[in-house]
Amino acid sequence: MNRKQVFIICGMCSVRCPIIAEVENGEICFLQGNPHVPAMKGGLCPRGAAGTALINDFERPHFPLIRDGERGQGKWRKVGWDEAFDYTAQQLKIISDRYGVRSLSFSDRGGPFQDLHKAFIKGLGSPNYTNHDASCARNVEHACLSVTGLGRKEVVYDLKNARQVVLQFRNIFEAVNVQEVNNLLDAMEKGCKLTVIDIRANISATKAHRFFMIRPGTDYAFNLAVIHELLANNLYDETYAGFWIKDLDSLESLVKPYTPEWAETETGISATALRQFVRDLSEAKPAVIWHPGWMMARYRHSFYVCRSIYIINALLGSFGAKGGLPFANKPAQVGRTGLRALADLYPPPAEKRADGAGWKYPHLSAGPGLAHLLYQAMDTDDPYPVKAYIAYRHDPLMGFPDPERLKQIFAKLDLLVSVTFSWSDTAWFSDVLLPLSPYLERESIIACKNGLKPYFFVRKRVVDPRSDTKADWEIIGGLSKRMGLKALSFDDIRDIWNYQLAGT
Incomplete structure (x- = not known):
């Protein structure tokens, strides 16, 4: 028997836990959490443990396809990779010649490996890279920026050292982040x-010391009352606030009417319980984490709910504190050199983003912008036509409201390409399907995880692809060769790794 262990990164969700794959005779026989990462404790969530199902899925795309009928009709023509690359590149060139390179767009799932995709669309000369975050955590990002000037990933949740944790719009114990679960459980043992604030009794609520079953849509009222109590009774961190918080008097004036008694009529949570909760938070400061949540896009005022959470954390002095929200370090902050960015191979595009992020909407981060505003541009040609769209592991027809309306918009595209390892609504509606190898059958570029101890990580191929599929770097490389992007025309992943690591 030839049994070996391969240390990799899970690809079953956006958490990307460090795991070990055990391989025997070319077959994966076991997956487990990496025991060398303390918070993993060798564990893996059920989704992660099912990773081999992606390889064994006989219904997944096994070879490149070009549409041979109406969009969404399900009629396809099987082609080889050369023909798929040639056809896609030809269509991109036709569209670029007719509408300009700004008419090209690319979206992905975001995450640590997006540098390669940004480099590709940037190399083509288009500013229109976006990702799925518009339907996930953009509210959290913009709320954090508006309060602190930092992005949401520039702080760390120091769960294992926290004295009080508040989950509102976050259900850690039913989620799939193994390290967060273990760190919080360890902290609770100490x-x-x-505290859980939710409209339903979820698993996290059953493990909580305090559960507030709040009326739907009233979280903002609850949080305003918490801020009122912190300020009215001097329960906030006055020293911290004196150094770091601006316009505290304006905040105090704003929340003055929002007493616990007022909040009780709105939320159904008793004023007495709210007051005791705030006192407990104050006693635990600054080792308090009020989690800002994931997918904070539920109600009209969700942005303000998220802002209020960051404000509460600030009032408790949690930013930069052990057991609170310490700041994430980048390699340079620990005396090291970071990875060379593939996106730096090309100059910034001259054109403005079609979604308006950063210029029409200067308060919105221009990084990935907002995908739904890109789709509006596809529909209206305002500020200019967007006629080609590559969706990499992104299924907007599932991830955004009103898929039938979105199909009408996508029908205006001259080219829709899906890069995916599984069938999706968007893949089914595409003109070209480029099959991606499942994560256990592909390697990735190197990525950096910023945190208290920043580190590089990489996903390596565990087994060879059993179908005619490719890794993303192979797909980008194949298209780049045909689009004249010599700097991205890689034939070996090691050449990419060497580029990224140069000087580190």
Whole structure:
């Protein structure tokens, strides 16, 4: 028997846990969490443990396809990779010649490996890279920026050292982040208190020391009352606030009417319980984490709910504190050199983004912008036509409201390409399907995880693809060769790794 272990990064969700794959005779026989990462404790969530199902899925795309009928009709023509690359590149060139390179767009799932995709669309000369975050955590990002000037990933949740944790719009114990679950459980064993604010009794609520079953849509009222209590009774961190918080008097004036009694009529949570909750938070400061949530896009005022959470964290002095929200370090902050960015191979595009992020909407981060505003541009040709769209592991027809309306918009595209390892609504509606190898059958570019101890990580191929599929770097490389992007025309992943690591 030839049994070996391969240390990799899970690809079953956006958490990307460090795991080990055990391989025997070319077959994966076991997956487990990486025991060398303390918070993993060798564990893996059920989704991660099912990773081999992606390889064994006989219904997944096994070879490149070009549409041979109406969009969404399900009629396809099987082609080889050369023909798929040639056809896609030819269509991109036709569209670029007719509408300009700004008419090209690319979206992905975001995450640590997006540098390669940004480099590709940037190399083509288009500013229109976006990702799925518009339907996930953009509210959290913009709320954090508006309060602190930092992005949401520039702080760390120091769960294992927290004394009080508040989950509102976050259900850690039913989620799939193994390290967060273990760190919070360890903290609770050491005396950390957990509060859950939710409209339903989820698993996290059953493990909480305090559960507020709030009326739907009233979270903002609850949070305003918490801020009122912190300020009215001097329960906030006055020293911290004196150094770091601006316009505290304006905030105090704003929340003055929002007493716990007022909040009780709105939320159904008793004023007495709210007051005791705030006192407990104050006693635990600054080792308090009020989690800003994931997918904070539920109600009209969700942005302000998220802002209020960051404000509460600031009032408790949690930013930069052990057991609170310490700041994430980048390699340079620990005396190291970071990875060379593939996107730096090309100059910034001259054109403005079609979604208006950063210029029409200067308060919105221009990084990935907002995908739904890109789709509006596809529909209206305002500020200019967007006629080609490559969706990499992104299924907007599933991830955004009103898929039938979105199909009408996508029908205006001259080219829709899906890069995916599984069938999706968007893949089914595409003109070209480029099959991606499942994560256990592909390697990735090197990525950096910023945190208290920043580190590089990489996904390596565990087994060879059993179908005619390719890794993303192979797909980008194949298209780049045909589009004249010599700097991205890689034939070996090691050449990419060497480029990224140069000087580190």
